[in-house]
Amino acid sequence: MSAPALSRPQSGKIVAGVCAGLGRRFGLSANVVRLLFVLSCILPGPQFLVYAALWIVMPKDSGGYRG
DSSP states (O other): OOOOOOOBSSHHHHOSHHHHHHHHHHHHOOHHHHHHHHHHTTTTHHHHHHHHHHHHHSSSOSSOOOO
């Protein structure tokens, strides 16, 4: 059984669907990934740049997944 492809879902997203896509790909809740992202913003680093890059690089979901 393989993991779903890394893509941004059309439903269940808040901003761009990056956290929802990452959560689906790695078997985590989208809310857990969102919480980890928000907590990581406390630390110095390029979190927003990584999010923006993933927004650009991750393709939109074709609509086949309804999990």
